[in-house]
Amino acid sequence: MNRTAFDPHDVRGDFPILSRRIHGTPLVYLDSAATSQKPKRVLDTLATFYETSNANVHRAIHHLGEEATAAYEGAREILCRFIGAGDPTCCIFVKNTTEGLNLVANSWGRSHLQPGDEIVLTEMEHHSNIVPWQLVAQERGAKIRYVPITSDGLLDMEAFAGLLTNRTRIVGVAHASNVLGTINPVAEIARIAHDAGAIVVADGAQSVPHMPVDVTTLDVDFMAFSSHKMCGPTGAGMLYGRKELLEEMPPFLGGGDMIERVSKEGTTFAKLPYKFEAGTPDIAEVVAMGAAAEYLSDLGLDVIHTYETELVDYALEQISTLEGVRIFGPREGRASLVSFSFEKIHPHDLSEFLNQDSIAVRAGHHCTHILHDVLGVPATTRASFAFYNTFEEIDLLVRSCRKAIDFFS
Amino acid sequence: MSDLRELYQEVILDHSRNPRNFGRLENANHEADGNNPLCGDQITLFVRTEDGMVIDISFEGSGCAISTASASLMTEALKGKSIEDAQELFEQFHGMVTGDPMRESQSAQSMGKLSVLAGVREFPVRVKCASLAWHTFKAAIEEAVEPVSTE
């Protein structure tokens, strides 16, 4: 195999946790799709903010308040560039992907959906891009349709086109599936959806951390993603929205920071993006999310994606040699994770076994009940990779799986 | 591997590979569903009671080795017991797997074969797997309408 020049050993030292040992054995962390590990630069940014610049944002007329506000708004600009949004006022800080998607469902959904309108989602959506829509659909009397997947885990694009009607208002799609690893053709989906008069809400939780993502080129109306999956801290995330839509949308949460003027008669709301940022945000986390985006940009998202593709190709090749294994998702062109199962070993038992060798994977349904129903398995085991993982770690995973097969059969 | 052998005793592996009393019970007069959302364990329990006695009991579903073995062992242990004794055993079992000394004290011997599951107390996330069948049994007997969830 002709491998890229990227060497994960050059960056592993940036991640203090990767030198941990568990039961005396070096940690093999293969659960980055659940949450990534954090480099020192991000951790230092968090600590430095609290040690030197801590103050509330957008409120204080004192030096620290100005510094904190500058750092917070600086992070918005970094992230705006990071996803090619063009205009920082279209970049709203939220807690995580889930909150971003709930914001769209509650604000745009509740103010636009009429009884009989239709929402098109895919069978591979994470619960966070299903449940908010089910809630609003029930309230507004709208219907939800699901785009089926093909046997190799791709979206059935023909079926998708067939599902669109003149009642379709919203198309919700994961840019990358957290179980199948499928990278969905979001630009094409947006073109087809727009032709049908629908808006597109993309879930970028598993794509933004791993590959170059440009919301302008993709031409999506909304995209949400989480800091904690892209080497940043928990508690921060972003919702990108198309300006025309954000401007006419009602607020999601009400309170401080999101108002222009409050009187007994009523309230006028602040301009974008503040209309959607009620209350004191996770300031330090947002600032550190900016540091995470810079860290990833310095490595290069294209370099990261190329290396992670090599990793996942190697993992697919090695895992497929295991006796009785079933691998889910496409063989190529996928995000850096592999979900698999064995007829005779439950994922929970397998991950318990791997844990004895200090290998961290995820077992379960990964917040995708609908997808697991479609796949016909109650649960899967998922190994997910980041650029700090090595080929040797995949060898360790496969070796430990082999021992587990002997143990349980 | 010593720790894992504690958890996955030979009896457990045997019951998970060849679960006893597996399948639907046609003349059941109690039935309940149980779910462990964390790992996707799912079980349906069928019980036939007469005059306060568990005459027959079986289960269906899919789950990890621990939950399958625990359900299998439970059906063996409960068949022929009075409902009252069964509920007493539930308490003891619960005490054993959670390591609660108050409830556990009542003599480990009375647990018989069930004692092979004592190892789960060292694996806190697996306690739910081991107790799912028992909670589902309780629900079946008490005619709960809602499916049981260990969450």
Ligand SMILES: Cc1ncc(COP(=O)(O)O)c(C=O)c1O
């Ligand atoms: C595809 C996808 N969407 C959404 C989410 C939800 O992310 P969060 O829990 O950060 O809101 C996840 C994370 O598990 C995910 O993998």
